[in-house]
Every structure is written in C-alpha cells, then in structure tokens.
Amino acid sequence: MPDHVYKIIEIVGSSTVSTDDAIRTAIVKAGTTLRHMNWFEVTETRGHIVDGQVAHFQVKLKVGFRIED
Amino acid sequence: MPDHVYKIIEIVGSSTVSTDDAIRTAIVKAGTTLRHMNWFEVTETRGHIVDGQVAHFQVKLKVGFRIED
Amino acid sequence: MPDHVYKIIEIVGSSTVSTDDAIRTAIVKAGTTLRHMNWFEVTETRGHIVDGQVAHFQVKLKVGFRIED
Amino acid sequence: MPDHVYKIIEIVGSSTVSTDDAIRTAIVKAGTTLRHMNWFEVTETRGHIVDGQVAHFQVKLKVGFRIED
Amino acid sequence: MPDHVYKIIEIVGSSTVSTDDAIRTAIVKAGTTLRHMNWFEVTETRGHIVDGQVAHFQVKLKVGFRIED
Amino acid sequence: MPDHVYKIIEIVGSSTVSTDDAIRTAIVKAGTTLRHMNWFEVTETRGHIVDGQVAHFQVKLKVGFRIED
Amino acid sequence: MPDHVYKIIEIVGSSTVSTDDAIRTAIVKAGTTLRHMNWFEVTETRGHIVDGQVAHFQVKLKVGFRIED
Amino acid sequence: MPDHVYKIIEIVGSSTVSTDDAIRTAIVKAGTTLRHMNWFEVTETRGHIVDGQVAHFQVKLKVGFRIED
Amino acid sequence: MPDHVYKIIEIVGSSTVSTDDAIRTAIVKAGTTLRHMNWFEVTETRGHIVDGQVAHFQVKLKVGFRIED
Amino acid sequence: MPDHVYKIIEIVGSSTVSTDDAIRTAIVKAGTTLRHMNWFEVTETRGHIVDGQVAHFQVKLKVGFRIED
Amino acid sequence: MPDHVYKIIEIVGSSTVSTDDAIRTAIVKAGTTLRHMNWFEVTETRGHIVDGQVAHFQVKLKVGFRIED
Amino acid sequence: MPDHVYKIIEIVGSSTVSTDDAIRTAIVKAGTTLRHMNWFEVTETRGHIVDGQVAHFQVKLKVGFRIED
Numbered sequence: 001m002p003d004h005v006y007k008i009i010e011i012v013g014s015s016t017v018s019t020d021d022a023i024r025t026a027i028v029k030a031g032t033t034l035r036h037m038n039w040f041e042v043t044e045t046r047g048h049i050v051d052g053q054v055a056h057f058q059v060k061l062k063v064g065f066r067i068e069d
Numbered sequence: 070m071p072d073h074v075y076k077i078i079e080i081v082g083s084s085t086v087s088t089d090d091a092i093r094t095a096i097v098k099a100g101t102t103l104r105h106m107n108w109f110e111v112t113e114t115r116g117h118i119v120d121g122q123v124a125h126f127q128v129k130l131k132v133g134f135r136i137e138d
Numbered sequence: 139m140p141d142h143v144y145k146i147i148e149i150v151g152s153s154t155v156s157t158d159d160a161i162r163t164a165i166v167k168a169g170t171t172l173r174h175m176n177w178f179e180v181t182e183t184r185g186h187i188v189d190g191q192v193a194h195f196q197v198k199l200k201v202g203f204r205i206e207d
Numbered sequence: 208m209p210d211h212v213y214k215i216i217e218i219v220g221s222s223t224v225s226t227d228d229a230i231r232t233a234i235v236k237a238g239t240t241l242r243h244m245n246w247f248e249v250t251e252t253r254g255h256i257v258d259g260q261v262a263h264f265q266v267k268l269k270v271g272f273r274i275e276d
Numbered sequence: 277m278p279d280h281v282y283k284i285i286e287i288v289g290s291s292t293v294s295t296d297d298a299i300r301t302a303i304v305k306a307g308t309t310l311r312h313m314n315w316f317e318v319t320e321t322r323g324h325i326v327d328g329q330v331a332h333f334q335v336k337l338k339v340g341f342r343i344e345d
Numbered sequence: 346m347p348d349h350v351y352k353i354i355e356i357v358g359s360s361t362v363s364t365d366d367a368i369r370t371a372i373v374k375a376g377t378t379l380r381h382m383n384w385f386e387v388t389e390t391r392g393h394i395v396d397g398q399v400a401h402f403q404v405k406l407k408v409g410f411r412i413e414d
Numbered sequence: 415m416p417d418h419v420y421k422i423i424e425i426v427g428s429s430t431v432s433t434d435d436a437i438r439t440a441i442v443k444a445g446t447t448l449r450h451m452n453w454f455e456v457t458e459t460r461g462h463i464v465d466g467q468v469a470h471f472q473v474k475l476k477v478g479f480r481i482e483d
Numbered sequence: 484m485p486d487h488v489y490k491i492i493e494i495v496g497s498s499t500v501s502t503d504d505a506i507r508t509a510i511v512k513a514g515t516t517l518r519h520m521n522w523f524e525v526t527e528t529r530g531h532i533v534d535g536q537v538a539h540f541q542v543k544l545k546v547g548f549r550i551e552d
Numbered sequence: 553m554p555d556h557v558y559k560i561i562e563i564v565g566s567s568t569v570s571t572d573d574a575i576r577t578a579i580v581k582a583g584t585t586l587r588h589m590n591w592f593e594v595t596e597t598r599g600h601i602v603d604g605q606v607a608h609f610q611v612k613l614k615v616g617f618r619i620e621d
Numbered sequence: 622m623p624d625h626v627y628k629i630i631e632i633v634g635s636s637t638v639s640t641d642d643a644i645r646t647a648i649v650k651a652g653t654t655l656r657h658m659n660w661f662e663v664t665e666t667r668g669h670i671v672d673g674q675v676a677h678f679q680v681k682l683k684v685g686f687r688i689e690d
Numbered sequence: 691m692p693d694h695v696y697k698i699i700e701i702v703g704s705s706t707v708s709t710d711d712a713i714r715t716a717i718v719k720a721g722t723t724l725r726h727m728n729w730f731e732v733t734e735t736r737g738h739i740v741d742g743q744v745a746h747f748q749v750k751l752k753v754g755f756r757i758e759d
Numbered sequence: 760m761p762d763h764v765y766k767i768i769e770i771v772g773s774s775t776v777s778t779d780d781a782i783r784t785a786i787v788k789a790g791t792t793l794r795h796m797n798w799f800e801v802t803e804t805r806g807h808i809v810d811g812q813v814a815h816f817q818v819k820l821k822v823g824f825r826i827e828d
Contacts, residue, residue, distance in 0.1 A: 005719035008700040008750070010491040012547065018089050020156050023185075024192050029488035029550060040192075042183040044112040047092075049132070052100030054093050054109075060491070063187070064702065066717060068175030072164050074305035077286040077336070079212040080269065098274060099200050099214035114180040116161075118201070121169030123178075129215070133288065136305060143374035146405070148629040150685065167626035167688060195402040198629070202357065205374060217284040217438075219340065225434050227363050230392075231399050238397030247399075249390040252456040254437075256477070259445030261438050265277035265282070268287060270394070288505075294503050296570050299599075300606050307604030317608075318597040321525040324533075325546070328514030330507050339601070350650035353631040353681070365432050367467050368461075376466030385468075387459040408463070409633065412650060419581035422562040422612070423769040426823065441828060443764035471593065475765070481581060493698040495754065501572050512695035512757060528594040530575075532615070535583030537576050537592075543698070556789035560769040560819070616771065619788060624746050641708050644737075647812050652742030661744075663735040666801040668782075670822070673790030675799075682768050684739070710777050713806075714813050721811030732804040732814075733818070 006038065006064045014058045019045055022059040036066040075107065075133045083127045088114055091128040105135040144176065144202045152196045157183055160197040174204040213245065213271045220264045226252055229266040241271040282340045283313065290334045295321055298335040312342040351409045353381065358408055359403045369403040381411040420478045421453065428472045433459055450480040463476040489509065489547045497541045502528055503530040505542040557617045558590065566610045571597055575609040588618040627659065627685045635679045640666055643680040656685040696728065696754045704748045709735055712749040726756040765797065766822045771815045777803055781818040795825040 013026025023042065040055060044060035082095025092111065100106060113129035151164025161180065169175060182198035220233025230249065238244060251267035289302025298320065307313060320336035358371025369385065380389060389405035427440025437456065445451060458474035496509025506525065514520060520551035562582025575594065584587060595613035634647025644663065650656060665681035692716060703716025713732070734750035772785025783800065790796060803819035 003732050004704065006702040008702065010545075011550075012489040012491065014487065016089075020195070021196075026488050027187055027192055028190065030185075037187040037190060039186050040184060046109060049096055049100075049106040049109050052097065052106060054096055057089070057092075062700075067701075073290065075288040075300050077288065079215040079269075081215065083211065093214050114213075115178060117177050118165060118175040121166065121175060123165055126158070126161075131286075136287075140379065142359065143371050144357040146685075148627065149688075150627040152625065164626050200355075205356075217338075218343075219284065221280065221281040225363075225432075227402070230402075233281050234394060234399055235397065244394040244397060246393050247391060253454060255453050256451040257440055259442065261441055261452060264434070264437075291597055296609070299609075303606055304604065311602060313601040315600050316598060322520050322523060325510055325514075325520040326519060330510055333503070333506075342508065349635065350647050353633065367473070368471075372463055373466065374467055380630040382463040382466060384462050387461060407631075414631075418566065419578050419790075420564040422564065426765040426767065426828075428763065440764050476562075481563075493752075494757075495696040495698065497694065501570075509695050530590060531591050532579055532583075532589040535580065535589060537579055540572070540575075556773065558771040580808065584807050588809075619770075639708075639777075641747070642770060645749075648744055649742065658739040659734060660744060665723055668738050669798050670786055670796040673787065673796060676785055678779070678782075710816070713816075717808060717813055718811065727808040727811060729804060729807050 005064045005067045007067055008062050008064045009034075010060065010062050014047075014056045014060055016056045017065070019057045019059055022057045023061060026059065026061055027063065030063055034063075034065050036068065038066060039064045039065055074136045076128065076136055077131050077133045078103075078113070078138055079129065079131050081127055081129045083116075083125045085125045086130065088128055090128045091126045092130060095128065095130055099132055103132075103134050105131055108133045140148060143205045145205055146200050146202045147172075148181070148198065148200050150196055150198045152194045154194045157195045157197055160195045163166075164197065164199055165201065170202055172203050174202075174206065176204055177199055177202045212274045214274055215269050215271045217250070217267065217269050219265055219267045221246055221254075221263045223263045226264045229264045230268060233266065233268055234270065237270055240270050241270075243275065244269075244270055245273055246271045281343045282342045284338050284344055285310075286319070286336065286338050288334055288336045290323075290332045292332045295333045295335055298333045299337060302335065303339065306339055310339075310341050311341055312344065314342055315340045343345055350412045352412055353407050353409045354379075355388070355405065355407050357403055357405045359392075359401045360396055361401045364404055368406060369405055370402045371396045371404065372408065375408055379408075379410050381413065383411055386408045419481045421481055422458070422476050422478045423448075424474065424476050426474045427474055428461075428470045430470045433461065433471045433473055436471045437475060440473065440475055444477055448477075448479050450482065451477055452480055453478045488550045490550055491545050491547045492517075493526070493545050494544055495541055495543045497530075497539045499539045502540045502542055505540045505545060508549065509542065509544055510546065517546075517548050519551065521545055521549055522547045556621050559619055560614050560616045561593070562612065562614050564610055564612045566599075568608045570599075571609045571611055574609045575603045575613060577611055578611065579615065582615055586615075586617050589615055590618060592614045601614065626688045628688055629683050629685045630655075630665070631681065631683050633679055633681045635677045636670075637677045640678045642682055643678045647680065647682055648676060648684065651684055655684075655686050657689065658684055659687055660685045695757045697757055698752050698754045699724075700733070700750065700752050702750045703740055704737075706746045709747045709749055712747045713751060716717045716749065716751055717753065720753055722754050725752075726757055726758065727753055729754045761809055766826055767821050767823045768793075769802070769819065769821050771817055771819045773806075773815045775815045778816045778818055781816045782820060785818065785820055786822065789822055793814050793822075795827065798823045800815055823827045 013022040015021035041062045047057040084090035100130040116126040117124045151160040153159035184188040186193045220229040222228035248269045254264040287303035289298040317338045323333040324331045358367040360366035371376045392402040393400045429435035432483040455476045461471040496505040498504035524545045530540040567573035593614045598603040599609040634643040639684035662683045667677040693702035703712040731752045735748040772781040774780035791812040800821045
C-alpha cells in the first residue's frame with residue numbers, strides 16, 4: 001500500500017430491486033473500463049417514486065482504484 | 070420540470086425486515102395523503118435493539134412531490 | 139428514560155451478503171460483551187471490491203446502551 | 208414502533224427567558240394543531256441583540272409525530 | 277418576534293432564466309397557499325442539462341412563515 | 346498537556362428540568378467510573394414529548410479524559 | 415436592511431452558571447467595543463470538568479453587527 | 484433510468500459577468516469532450532477581488548453524465 | 553504567495569436586485585476600510601419575503617485579504 | 622476482513638515537535654492497552670499558543686481495532 | 691483565470707515518512723498523466739497501524755487542473 | 760477561564776517547507792498585532808502546484824485570543 005497511489009471516481013447505480021443491488025450494478029459497470037478497483041463508499045441513497053411506489057433506488061458511490069505503475 | 074414547483078417533506082419509516090422495506094413502508098404510507106410524489110433521499114438510517122438483536126430498522130427520508138397547479 | 143445515562147460506542151461490521159447483514163453482524167458481536175444495547179445509527183457504508191465485484195459490505199455504526207445503575 | 212410512520216416538521220420558537228423556554232414555547236404552539244408529537248431535535252440556536260443585550264433566544268427544532276392510521 | 281412561532285417548509289423552484297428567478301418562482305408559488313412568509317434560505321442549487329446546455333436551474337429553499345395566533 | 350494522551354467517549358444524559366441539567370447528570374454519572382475527566386463538547390440536543398409537552402431533554406456529549414501514565 | 419452591510423465576528427463566552435449565561439456574558443463583553451450588534455448564532459457548546467463536575471460552560475458564538483455608513 | 488449508470492465529475496467555471504454565467508461556461512466547456520450530460524449541482528461559489536471589486540466569479544460544479552452502453 | 557499571510561473576515565451584503573449584486577455590494581462596502589482584498593467565498597444565501605415576494609437577497613461571504621508586511 | 626468486527630475509539634495526542642509526531646504519540650500510547658489496532662483517521666488538528674508561538678500541536682484521531690474472537 | 695475551466699480529481703497518496711510526503715507523492719504520480727495541475731485541497735488524513743506503530747500515512751486530495759483549450 | 764471572553768479570527772499561512780511550518784508562520788505573523796493568543800484550530804489544508812510539484816502549502820487556521828479586560 002505505501003507504494004501505491006489511488007484515484008477516486010464518483011458514480012451512480014440504480015436498481016428496481018434493492019439498494020445493495022444498485023451498488024453492485026454500479027461497480028460491475030465501472031469495472032468494464034477500470035481495473036484494480038479496491039474499495040467503495042456510499043455518499044448518497046435516493047430513488048424515484050412512480051404511482052406512489054418506489055420505482056427504483058439510486059445509490060451514489062465513490063470508488064477507489066490503484067493507478068498502475 | 071421548468072414549470073413545476075416541488076415541496077419536500079421528511080418522514081420516518083420502520084421495518085423488522087430490512088432498510089429497503091422501511092423505505093417502501095414510509096413511501097406507501099405517505100402516498101395515502103399525498104399525490105404526485107416524485108423522488109426520495111435517505112437522510113438517516115438507524116434502528117432499535119432488543120435482547121441484543123436488531124428489532125427494527127428506521128429510515129428517515131425526504132420526499133419530494135409536485136405542487137398541483 | 140429521564141433517569142438513565144447512555145454510552146455510545148462506534149463499531150464496524152462486515153458481510154458478504156448485504157448491508158443489513160453487516161449491521162446485524164456488528165450488533166450481535168457487540169452484544170457478546172455489552173448488555174442493555176438500545177439503538178444504533180449508521181454513520182458510514184462502504185466495502186471492498188475484488189476482481190471487479192463487491193467482495194463484502196462494511197457498515198460503521200454508533201450503538202447506544204444504558205449504563206447500569 | 209415498527210408499525211408506525213412518523214412525519215418531521217421544522218419550527219422556530221423564541222423566548223426572552225432562556226433557550227429551554229424557547230424550545231417549550233415552540234412545542235406547545237405546535238401542539239395546538241398536531242397530535243401524537245413524539246420527539247424533537249434542536250438544529251440551530253440563535254437570537255437577537257438589542258442595545259447590546261440578548262433580547263430573545265430563538266431555537267430551531269425538528270419535531271417528529273406519528274401519522275395516524 | 278419573541279411572541280411568535282415560525283414553521284419552516286422546504287420547496288424547489290426552477291427556471292430556464294436564472295437561479296434568482298428559480299427562487300422567486302418558488303416563493304410566489306408557495307405564497308398561493310401560505311400567508312405570513314418571512315424569510316428563505318437556499319439549501320441547494322442544481323439543474324438539468326439538455327444537449328450540452330443548461331436547460332433549467334433548480335433551487336431548493338427553506339421558507340419560514342409565522343404561525344397565526 | 347504536551348505529555349498527555351486523552352481519550353474521548355460519547356454519552357447521553359437526560360433531565361426533566363433543563364438542557365444544562367442533562368449535561369451535569371451525564372458528567373456526574375460518567376465520573377463514577379472515569380477519573381481525570383477534563384472537558385466536554387455537546388454534539389446533539391433533543392428530547393421526548395409527552396402529551397404535547399417536553400417530557401425530558403436529552404443531551405449527547407463527548408467527554409475527554411486523560412489516560413493515566 | 416437592503417441598504418446595510420453586516421460584519422460577523424466569532425467569540426467565546428463562559429459561565430459557571432449556565433449555557434445561556436455564557437451567551438449573555440460574551441455579548442455584553444463584545445458590546446464594550448462594538449455598536450449596532452444585531453444577532454448571534456451558537457456554533458459550539460462545550461465546557462471544562464474539574465473533580466468530576468462541570469466547572470464552567472463555554473459557548474462559541476457568531477455575532478453580526480451593522481457596519482456604520 | 485433504472486438501466487443506466489452515471490459518472491460524476493467536478494469542474495470549475497468562471498465569469499466576469501455572473502455566477503449563472505460561470506455555470507453555463509463550465510457546462511459548455513465540459514460538453515466539448517463529454518456526451519450525455521444530464522444534471523449539475525453547485526458545490527461552491529467564490530471569486531477573486533481586484534482593486535476592491537469582484538473581478539470574476541468562480542463556481543464549482545458536480546456534473547453527472549450517463550455512461551454509454 | 554508563499555511569503556504572505558492572509559486574514560479572513562465574514563460579511564453579509566444585501567440587494568433588492570440579485571444575489572450577485574448582494575455579493576458586489578458587500579465587497580465594495582468592505583473595501584472602504586480594507587486594502588489588499590484577494591478572494592471571497594459564499595457561505596450562505598438567504599433573503600426576506602414581504603407580501604409574498606422576495607424583498608431582498610442576503611449573501612454571507614468570507615473575504616480574504618493580505619496582511620501588510 | 623468479512624469475518625471481523627472492529628471497534629473505533631477516539632483519542633488525542635500532542636507533541637511539541639510536529640502534527641505527525643502527535644499522531645504517533647497517541648497511537649503508541651493507545652497500544653499499551655489495545656491490541657490489533659488497524660487504522661486511524663484524523664478528525665481534528667489544533668494546538669496551544671504560548672508567548673506568540675506554537676507551544677504544542679494536538680491531533681484528534683479515531684482508531685479502529687479488531688475485536689478478538 | 692476568467693477564461694479558464696478547471697477539472698478536479700480526487701487521489702490518495704501514502705508515505706511511511708510523513709503526511710506532507712504522502713501529499714507530494716500523490717501529486718508527482720498524478721503529474722505523470724496530467725498537465726496544468728494548479729492547486730490541491732486535503733480532504734482526509736488517515737493511515738494504517740501495524741504492530742502498534744504508524745506503518746504509513748494516507749492523504750486524500752482533490753487536485754485542480756486547467757482544461758486545455 | 761470562567762472570567763474571560765475570547766475572540767476568534769481566521770488566518771491563512773503558507774510555507775514552501777511543510778504544513779506545520781505554514782501553521783507556525785501564520786501564528787507568528789498574527790502575533791505581531793495580537794496579544795494573548797491562546798489556541799488554534801486547522802480548518803483547511805491546501806496548496807499550489809507548479810510544474811507538477813507542490814510549490815507551497817497553505818493552512819487556514821482559527822486562532823483564539825483573550826479579550827483584555
């Protein structure tokens with residue numbers, strides 16, 4: 001760890017199923033273009049309401065990944 | 070959207086099942102007196118402990134709804 | 139309640155299953171040495187990523203318990 | 208508790224006597240139109256100064272009350 | 277002032293013109309159902325982007341009004 | 346001071362009388378098991394409402410005490 | 415008001431009696447060198463502990479005063 | 484929306500004209516390299532002063548855009 | 553810059569015209585007694601409402617200026 | 622990591638030498654009674670001034686340690 | 691400055707030597723792929739503990755750089 | 760302490776050497792016009808980057824000093 005530098009990006013995932021699923025969706029999507037993802041932090045949980053019901057959850061995340069040497 | 074004004078209220082839902090269920094419970098209850106609910110934001114997640122176990126989750130939400138013209 | 143004093147500690151639980159499970163895990167563990175636990179508040183939700191997937195969720199909690207007379 | 212949904216409103220009370228009195232004043236006034244008030248949280252303490260003396264204290268509160276079934 | 281209790285609500289106004297106009301729009305709309313509005317505080321400024329341009333500004337406000345005796 | 350290390354704990358006191366009394370109650374209680382308490386900081390002021398009146402105030406405090414050499 | 419500009423300073427008052435008294439003490443002291451003080455906001459409440467008792471309360475305030483034309 | 488993942492970047496725009504113009508300048512510039520920009524949030528408003536006058540406004544924004552599938 | 557020390561003061565300007573104008577008004581007023589003002593940061597935007605309309609905007613600013621050698 | 626639960630404590634270290642040294646001092650002292658310390662986070666940096674010079678730095682830390690099974 | 695738009699990224703550097711060195715390490719690393727870096731802001735200071743000693747410091751930074759025309 | 764009132768000012772020091780040196784520089788400079796300085800709190804750490812290297816650190820401080828009787 002002392003030898004590494006990390007970059008942090010912020011992303012938003014969504015899911016009709018659950019807040020945890022919104023997290024997983026965002027991470028998997030980010031992984032299609034990023035390598036060496038290491039940790040995430042939730043910075044906001046929200047969602048949309050349609051016809052008086054939760055239509056989907058949205059979770060905002062910071063994701064840290066190691067910058068390659 | 071540019072033509073609308075929204076009002077935001079703050080509510081607390083609870084559930085013995087899950088945090089997501091506490092969110093859904095609060096939204097459904099709010100919907101019995103509010104129309105045009107549009108989005109929510111979680112502002113606090115907490116709960117009560119009974120006999121060393123999570124007895125129920127409580128989630129505090131802000132809910133935005135369109136003011137009717 | 140007016141007659142009691144409470145102490146608050148901060149703990150972190152983790153789970154490969156869900157954020158709610160990380161909460162429950164932390165509370166059960168804390169209960170092995172604490173009695174009279176009364177409420178919890180989530181102060182941070184994060185986790186580790188391995189091979190582009192959520193490896194486990196980590197939830198930081200404040201837990202309040204009554205100080206015995 | 209698990210069966211209830213709460214609503215939270217924000218009010219400001221004032222008093223020439225004390226900050227605690229400003230809290231009590233606000234709660235009593237809110238109670239003339241609300242039932243089932245359950246808890247409050249102080250979110251801001253301020254006041255006005257006249258002729259170099261505290262003229263009155265103002266305390267901003269969030270008040271939670273149970274939504275009737 | 278020492279004799280009054282105020283209530284605070286949260287609203288969101290929007291405008292294609294400016295952030296100040298979004299504030300004014302929200303206040304005027306709120307005034308169609310509220311009397312004795314006294315002050316506002318901006319809590320969030322955001323907006324939507326369409327085709328790479330600001331489509332409209334959205335401003336979230338807290339509005340304080342005196343509860344009638 | 347330069348030679349000391351302090352530990353900080355978080356406690357909640359309550360009182361039917363006043364917020365200041367809730368602070369004093371919490372400190373006295375903490376003192377039954379802690380020595381060398383040095384300072385406190387208020388982190389939250391809240392309370393319960395019964396029958397439309399403040400039933401008791403609750404004040405959350407951080408308390409710093411010197412770790413004995 | 416639209417014609418005035420205000421300056422805000424930050425001060426700390428203390429009292430062995432109460433938090434409200436610490437506020438009043440700070441304001442009166444500030445008034446010996448400032449005119450046109452208009453409002454205050456509490457930004458921190460803390461205190462020192464001696465022999466397991468609250469020795470004195472300290473309250474940090476922002477104080478706004480009108481700049482003379 | 485449930486099917487999309489968004490990325491959020493942070494930018495600073497400036498303008499000698501107005502804070503709204505600083506927002507628009509930043510968004511237009513960001514649009515030269517980003518597609519699918521969807522919303523922005525203001526996180527800081529500041530500026531420089533030259534010869535006792537506002538020389539230009541600077542507005543810090545978070546901008547969300549949809550990650551292409 | 554490395555050789556300078558700056559002081560920061562907090563002021564409030566107001567305007568019936570716009571939030572930007574409230575900023576400019578405060579800076580110009582501060583400049584009648586301060587030299588070497590260098591930057592400002594907006595810390596609060598609020599205003600008063602009269603007869604259901606925005607009567608004037610108030611903007612709270614921190615202003616940094618170089619301390620003369 | 623998924624199998625562990627961590628506890629977090631808050632401590633204050635001080636040093637006449639540097640802020641980093643205040644951190645190291647606090648950690649070493651905490652280690653005389655705690656095992657399995659894993660990480661720290663700085664939550665406040667302050668200090669005392671004597672005769673117009675920094676007399677010592679004080680750093681407030683949260684320290685996380687694994688609860689033994 | 692009025693003609694420029696800046697982008698802000700978030701990075702984490704670490705060092706076994708000091709917090710300042712962790713800042714410098716992160717900036718130098720970021721400079722291998724970024725030009726026109728202009729300023730940084732520390733957003734978090736933390737570190738890991740091994741065998742009861744600070745093993746390395748980690749500093750989270752926001753770094754602003756000018757977007758080329 | 761119970762008999763004193765303190766004033767708090769905010770200053771920014773800078774140094775090409777270290778963050779601690781930036782603190783010391785600011786305090787010494789402030790001491791040329793202030794007596795009875797008692798404590799400081801760091802509120803922001805930032806700096807400028809030139810040619811991909813930290814050119815100087817800037818530290819924002821609040822400094823408390825006793826108001827003379």
